[in-house]
Amino acid sequence: MTKPMADNNSVVAGEVSLVQFNDKVIIVQILVMMFLFINSLLIMTFFRKECFYTTARYILFAVTLLSDSLILVISNILLILNHFGFTIQVWMCVIISAVVLLYMRVTPVTLTAMTLERYVAICMPLRHAELCSTRSTMHCILIIHGLSSVPCIVVLSTFFASASFSLYEQHRLCTVEMLILYRWQSHVRSAVHEFYFLIMAIIIVFAYVKIMKVAKAASGEDKKLSWKGLRTVILHGFQLLLCLIQLWCPFIETAVIQNNVMLFINVRYSNYILFGLAPRCLSPLIYGLRDETFFNALKNYVFFGLYKRNI
Template sequence: MAANNSLNGGNSSLKIISGRVIFVQVLVFVFLCINSLLIMTFFMKDYFYSTMRYILFAMTILSDCLYLLLTDILLILSYFGFIIQMWFCLVIYMILFLYTYLKPVTLTAMTLERCVAICLPLRHSVLCSTRSCMHCILFIHIISCLPCIAVLSIFFTSSTHGFYIQKNVCFSEMFIFHKWQGHLPSAINQFYFLVMVSIIVICYVQIIKVAKAASGENKKSTWSTLQTNFLLYINVRYFNYITFILAPRCLSPLIYGLRDEMFFHALKYHALCGLYKKTFGFLK
């Protein structure tokens, strides 16, 4: 009798996890559709893909799409217990590691671009030209690659040749041979976070100074800145995946696009198949 109850409990847990996997697939599909609409809107007007802030915005959307696809593939592979060679698993995680840093670095670059547009309007067309944007994108990828290079260098010194041809379920924990290796990404994250926050705060202060000088108004702003059992571990990781990976990466491009008046009207125009007739020069 106890065995049957245990078995039923296991089946119940399995059904719950299955429902969660299906829910994630629905979310990923919806978010990819939203991002696809944003990307389509971006390529519909040459003004967007000749303006630096929109180019960087589109880059964040594309990186989010790739990140979502790869994390979803890993979720499905791990859930069904598919085994792959570790070298292939390593490649996937290094790409994910790169794009984990790519978006916040790009958003920081977008903040700098807005700061230049507001604080140095006469030099904006020169400093933020399409050519400069290409150099900026290259620099963003280099900055985002540095943590990957650091982690890979340490990993290669600790791994053996036989590890790469092993077949197993793909988990990020499999690349940690020593406890201190797990702290390295956290240290890098904290360093990058500190640098990016410092840049954003400096830009914010400069923008506020220009705004005060132009309008004479004082504006205020507010800042807001497991280990028990395996089931709790799954619940926490599931919550983190939905809250901190899926939702921010899919909602932030949409929010940014809706807040930009020009991009919003273009998005609305194409989403409604041309039925929206708001008069804007770039739609002509």
């Protein structure tokens, strides 16, 4: 029979002095607040102009902003709770973990949909208005959430099948890894996630090749638009790569904690910064700052607010 996985939370809470990591927690708070502030400005700018909330790529961009902001808030709350050793009942942690698992997948799946939108806009411009209408985009958002919920359902199903009823009433430090009770559950989760990212990687490469062919054959303004779309696809691919690396982090952390608890804390902190926060700060860069229309609207919104305050 497969042996249960070790409870990493109890080891860390029992052997590591929490006071030592105050500086790291403060750095995370600064980064999270900064990203949330930028995301809030972008979201408010999105809702101020009709051309944004009626255009497919901007609607999908807003979905990534909202999902990233939600993940930042929840993961930061869990970080603080774990840092100070606060425990909650397992059933409550299961609900929180379900939300985290869902919206951690929403962003990469939405990025894939945004890549397909760029492919349609550049390679099939005559059908873009039909395929990427506001109505179609709303249906796409429902499909995105449906696809993103499958890994979450798989993880929760394996947990419900393995956990005893008494476990739900226990108080523990809340992490998503708490849902993994046995090694085979970890393998199932990894297989599902890697299958998803394989499909998304194929879509990214397919769109890249098609857009590159159009870019080489285009001329003038069309050529400029095509190469800009190509750079956007490359950035989406880089974001997906960071998200994929994040899936491997639990395996690295599990191996490290067997040998050195202090090293485990440092590795987990680095993974959270590089593969948890970094991919979620790229979305504002790709569409919020690189997009000329959106960036001009953002500047007008920010300066108008400051001007009114001075008056």
